[in-house]
Each structure stands twice: as structure tokens, then as C-alpha cells.
Amino acid sequence: MWSLLQIELYKISRRPRTYIAFAAIAAIVLIFQVAFKADGQSYMNLMLQNVQDNFEIDRNKAINGYFMCYIILNTLLVQVPILVALVAGDAISGEANMGTLRLMLCKPISRTQVLMVKFLASFIFTIILLLWMAFMALFLSMLIFGTNDMLIFRVKGDESQILQITADDILWRYIAAFLYAAVALTVIAALSILLSVFAENSIGPIVATVCIVIFFTIVSNINVPVIDRNVKPWLFTSYLVGWKGFFYIGTNADGQPLKGSLENWESIRNSLNILIAHIIVFLGIAIVVFKRKDILS
Amino acid sequence: MIKVEHLHKTFGDFTAVNDLSFSVNPGDVYGFLGQNGAGKSTTIRMLLSLIHPSSGIIEIAGKNLTDNRKEILSKVGAMIERPDLYKYLSALDNLKLFAKMSGLHLSKQALINQLERVGLADRADSKVKTFSQGMKQRLGLAIALVHDPELIILDEPTNGMDPQGIADIRELIVSLSKEAGKTVLVSSHLLSEIELMANRMIIIHKGKKMVEGEVSQLLNPEQTSVRLTTGNDLIAMKVLSASQWSVYMESQDAEGIGLTMNKKLIPELVRFLTASQIDILSLQHRHSLEDYFLKLTQNL
Numbered sequence: 200m201w202s203l204l205q206i207e208l209y210k211i212s213r214r215p216r217t218y219i220a221f222a223a224i225a226a227i228v229l230i231f232q233v234a235f236k237a238d239g240q241s242y243m244n245l246m247l248q249n250v251q252d253n254f255e256i257d258r259n260k261a262i263n264g265y266f267m268c269y270i271i272l273n274t275l276l277v278q279v280p281i282l283v284a285l286v287a288g289d290a291i292s293g294e295a296n297m298g299t300l301r302l303m304l305c306k307p308i309s310r311t312q313v314l315m316v317k318f319l320a321s322f323i324f325t326i327i328l329l330l331w332m333a334f335m336a337l338f339l340s341m342l343i344f345g346t347n348d349m350l351i352f353r354v355k356g357d358e359s360q361i362l363q364i365t366a367d368d369i370l371w372r373y374i375a376a377f378l379y380a381a382v383a384l385t386v387i388a389a390l391s392i393l394l395s396v397f398a399e400n401s402i403g404p405i406v407a408t409v410c411i412v413i414f415f416t417i418v419s420n421i422n423v424p425v426i427d428r429n430v431k432p433w434l435f436t437s438y439l440v441g442w443k444g445f446f447y448i449g450t451n452a453d454g455q456p457l458k459g460s461l462e463n464w465e466s467i468r469n470s471l472n473i474l475i476a477h478i479i480v481f482l483g484i485a486i487v488v489f490k491r492k493d494i495l496s
Numbered sequence: 497m498i499k500v501e502h503l504h505k506t507f508g509d510f511t512a513v514n515d516l517s518f519s520v521n522p523g524d525v526y527g528f529l530g531q532n533g534a535g536k537s538t539t540i541r542m543l544l545s546l547i548h549p550s551s552g553i554i555e556i557a558g559k560n561l562t563d564n565r566k567e568i569l570s571k572v573g574a575m576i577e578r579p580d581l582y583k584y585l586s587a588l589d590n591l592k593l594f595a596k597m598s599g600l601h602l603s604k605q606a607l608i609n610q611l612e613r614v615g616l617a618d619r620a621d622s623k624v625k626t627f628s629q630g631m632k633q634r635l636g637l638a639i640a641l642v643h644d645p646e647l648i649i650l651d652e653p654t655n656g657m658d659p660q661g662i663a664d665i666r667e668l669i670v671s672l673s674k675e676a677g678k679t680v681l682v683s684s685h686l687l688s689e690i691e692l693m694a695n696r697m698i699i700i701h702k703g704k705k706m707v708e709g710e711v712s713q714l715l716n717p718e719q720t721s722v723r724l725t726t727g728n729d730l731i732a733m734k735v736l737s738a739s740q741w742s743v744y745m746e747s748q749d750a751e752g753i754g755l756t757m758n759k760k761l762i763p764e765l766v767r768f769l770t771a772s773q774i775d776i777l778s779l780q781h782r783h784s785l786e787d788y789f790l791k792l793t794q795n796l
Contacts, residue, residue, distance in 0.1 A: 286561075
């Protein structure tokens with residue numbers, strides 16, 4: 200199994216397509232960093248225009264590495280599923296397209312092994328992608344903008360909130376958020392692999408994954424009570440942004456933030472369970488279909 | 497080595513393989529012949545567990561394929577149709593990866609030796625995307641042989657190759673059987689190719705077995721079809737009918753006179769006709785099996 204995994208990782212590492220994801224992340228992050236370095240104050244003024252009378256905020260310190268990472272992740276983690284699909288969607292269908300799937304399955308390897316190795320390789324790719332994102336969005340931003348307390352702008356119900364997290368209470372939240380994102384993106388990888396099993400060209404599963412994610416995300420963002428109650432709980436995309444929960448700090452009875460606390464750990468845990476269930480279901484279906492499939496490519 | 501009984505495969509309403517039974521003995525070069533779409537590739541894919549049979553039994557090395565898939569495949573090397581391989585990797589890397597999939601960790605020199613065997617050692621570091629189809633076929637063959645399998649299954653191995661390449665591969669296949677004692681099942685849509693490599697063969701048509709046996713018997717020179725056209729076929733017919741050649745005569749039509757006879761008698765027939773002052777315009781001969789195979793092909 201380890202030997203097969205090495206083979207898969209080697210193949211991924213040698214494909215030019217793999218590096219599109221890393222280049223795209225680097226480009227987006229750098230654009231953000233340059234833009235905020237040049238004119239971050241305008242953004243901050245816009246965000247604070249409704250609350251500037253109630254809060255005393257040092258805007259120079261508000262734009263710091265932690266804040267930058269949060270802003271970047273808010274944008275990037277919606278797009279990264281596409282980058283994961285680029286690699287995972289190609290896992291089985293790409294081999295079928297190249298005519299290597301039949302060669303691979305003539306070797307003394309079970310189909311379950313092949314699929315699991317493809318999934319593990321996609322998972323490792325996802326982790327490496329997140330580490331790259333962490334390096335670019337968090338550590339590089341910390342170097343450029345320094346560190347300080349972090350402000351989180353949040354819309355809860357009908358009201359806008361600003362949460363403040365002290366600098367010494369942030370790093371663990373990012374570690375937890377990246378771990379959550381790893382699980383969320385692994386759902387995308389599992390979905391892509393499932394779709395990949397049905398196809399014999401790479402484009403189909405990649406496009407299908409992206410379409411599903413975009414469609415579900417749009418539905419997840421429709422704020423109508425009937426959809427909130429009956430549809431959103433069934434869409435995995437409703438849970439993809441659950442990482443933000445790690446930045447919603449808990450408060451005491453007086454409304455004062457409690458260091459090291461979370462507002463709603465139960466909700467995060469439930470979201471994680473639902474995402475993990477999706478991974479298991481997607482992979483389970485993929486294995487059953489793949490084992491029964493006639494390889495005609 | 498291979499025993500197939502009542503193999504059947506349908507795709508929806510289409511029957512690709514229909515009650516097919518055959519056996520391949522250890523050390524055979526077994527020709528699997530049929531026109532395009534006859535069911536050769538489907539059968540080969542079932543032998544490699546790439547396609548699940550609708551019904552029937554496949555045994556390889558005395559074991560049921562369904563129950564012993566991994567064990568059996570560790571003894572089988574295969575090349576199926578056009579192997580496109582990992583185009584972004586070199587020939588050496590491709591070979592190394594597939595060797596690893598077979599559980600082998602070979603040294604670079606051992607891998608190069610394998611490439612040498614198929615005439616690709618000098619292109620070991622070239623990316624496969626720069627290869628011609630013939631070179632990919634050679635590399636596919638090296639991949640099939642890299643783990644020294646007991647049984648080698650090759651689906652149209654000479655497709656896309658130049659004449660020298662075809663001759664090289666043919667020679668390699670024969671030596672694998674004669675010198676290394678391997679069993680080879682090789683498919684083709686060309687009888688002439690099977691004739692040069694195989695000692696046993698089967699012809700399938702529309703998924704069904706048409707004929708199976710020893711190549712030497714099936715392509716018996718005594719069953720050679722001769723088609724003769726002369727300056728005057730009517731006179732030639734009369735002369736032949738009145739001679740000892742009448743026993744070999746089969747037909748006479750606008751395309752000439754047909755005879756079935758031993759190939760060795762053709763020069764004597766020519767001498768007889770010449771002595772009888774009959775002008776020979778053309779004389780074509782082929783095995784009766786070749787005629788049979790051509791009829792199958794033409795009926796498409």
C-alpha cells in the first residue's frame with residue numbers, strides 16, 4: 200500500500216497541472232497582501248463605518264498578519280475546492296483516459312487498494328495545499344504586517360458584530376481552522392474521486408465537481424427560512440465554511456470575550472461529523488461502483 | 497495454463513462473447529484470431545479480470561480467476577491494445593512504476609536491461625510523449641515482461657509498428673516460448689501473423705468459437721485453395737477434367753477455375769497446363785482456412 204501511495208504521489212508531483220493550484224494560491228494571496236499594504240485603511244474604514252462611534256480602534260494595528268489571513272481564507276476557501284477537484288477529479292478518469300488504468304488493474308492490486316491509494320494521495324495533496332496556503336496567507340502575512348489582536352467582522356442574524364481576539368489566543372484557532380478545512384476539502388476530494396470513477400476523461404469529473412459545489416453553495420447562501428430548514432442541512436457545502444466557528448470567541452455572562460473559548464463547539468463538531476460522514480459515503484459508493492465496473496477504456 | 501468454459505458477456509442487448517470455450521497449454525504460443533469486433537479484446541479483458549463475465553468459468557494455472565485474482569495476476573504479464581502510458585514520464589520511469597506495482601524494486605540497470613530487450617534502451621530517459629505508437633507498443637511489452645511472468649497476454653502487440661518492429665516483436669514472442677518456456681496468448685486480426693508465431697490457435701467470430709486447434713493442422717498445405725485464370729478457361733476446364741487433376745477441381749466461374757490441393761503439387765500443375773498449351777494468366781493460392789477467415793471478414 201505504501202509503495203502504491205509513493206507511486207501515486209510521484210505521479211501527482213510530476214504532472215504540471217498539480218502546480219496550477221500552488222501558483223493560483225500564491226498569486227491570489229500576493230494580490231491581497233499588496234493591495235492591503237498599499238491601501239488597507241480604505242477597507243478598514245468601510246468595515247468600521249457603522250461602528251466607529253462605539254469602538255475605539257487603532258486601525259493601523261487592526262490590519263495585521265492574523266487579520267490578513269482571515270480575510271484571505273474567507274475568499275480562498277471558497278475557490279480551493281476547484282483546485283482540489285483538478286487533481287482528485289483526474290484520479291481514476293485520467294488513468295482511464297491515458298490507457299494506464301487497464302495496465303494498472305492487470306497488476307496484482309485490488310481495485311479497493313487502487314481507489315484508496317488515489318484517495319489518500321488526493322488527501323495528502325489537499326494537506327500540502329493547505330500548508331502552502333497557511334505559509335502564504337498566515338506566515339507570510341505575519342512577516343509583512345506583523346501580529347496583533349484580531350478583529351472579526353460578523354453578521355449574526357440582523358446585526359453586525361465585531362469580535363476581538365487577543366494575539367495570544369489566535370494561533371491555535373488557525374491550526375484548528377486549517378484542520379477543519381482539511382476535512383472539508385477532503386469531502387471535495389472524495390466527491391471528485393466518486394465522479395472520476397464514472398468517467399473516462401479528466402474534464403468531466405472536474406467540471407461536474409465544480410458545478411456541484413457552485414450550485415450547492417448558491418443554494419446554501421439563499422436565506423429563505425424554508426430552504427434554511429429543509430434543504431441546507433442536507434448540503435455539504437453548508438458546512439464547508441464551518442472553520443469560521445473557531446474565530447467566534449465565547450463570552451461570559453457580561454458579554455466579555457473568554458480567552459481560549461468557542462461560541463459554539465457543538466455546531467463545529469456536528470459539522471465535522473457530517474463532513475466525515477460525506478467522505479465515508481462518497482468513498483463507499485466509489486469503491487462499490489469501481490469494483491463492479493467493466494474497464495473498457 | 498488457461499481454461500475457459502462457456503464464457504459469456506453481454507453489454508445490454510449486445511452479446512460480445514457467446515458461450516466461448518478454449519484451452520491454452522503451458523508453453524503454447526496461442527493465437528487468438530478474429531476480425532475487429534469479434535470479441536477478442538473483451539475475452540482478453542475477462543482473462544485479466546478487467547471485465548466481469550456475465551457467466552462462464554476462467555481458470556488460469558489451475559485456479560479460478562474470480563477467487564484467486566491477485567495470485568493469478570502476479571503470474572501474468574499483459575499488454576492490451578494501444579498502451580498510452582504516462583506521457584509526462586520517461587520510459588524508464590514508466591517501467592519502474594509498473595515494476596513497483598508488481599511488487600518489484602529493480603535497479604536502474606535491471607530496468608535498462610528490460611528496455612534493451614525491446615530495443616528502447618537508448619530512449620530510456622526520453623518522455624513517452626515523444627514516442628511513436630510503435631515505441632509505445634515496445635514499452636508496453638517491456639512492462640508486460642518486467643516481472644518475468646509465466647503467462648503473457650498480448651492484445652494486437654504489433655499494431656502501429658513498422659515492418660522491422662513487427663519482425664522483432666514476433667521473434668521475441670517466439671523466443672519467450674521456445675527459450676524461456678513462457679506461455680503466450682497473442683491476439684491478432686491477421687492470420688498471416690498468427691501463422692508465423694503460434695503453435696495453436698482459435699478463430700472467433702461474433703463472440704463465438706469458429707475453429708480451434710494446432711496451427712500446423714489448421715493451415716495444412718494439403719488444403720491449399722488454388723485459383724487459376726487462363727487464356728481460355730473453358731478449354732482449360734476440359735483438359736483438367738480429362739486428367740488426374742479432375743479430383744482436385746472445385747469450381748469454375750467468371751473469376752477462374754478453383755482447385756483444392758496440396759501446395760507442393762502447384763509446380764506440377766503449371767507444367768501440365770503448359771505442356772497442354774494452355775496459357776496461364778494468373779495463379780493464386782491460399783490456405784483454405786485463410787479463405788474461411790476472409791469469408792468471415794467479408795461477411796461483415
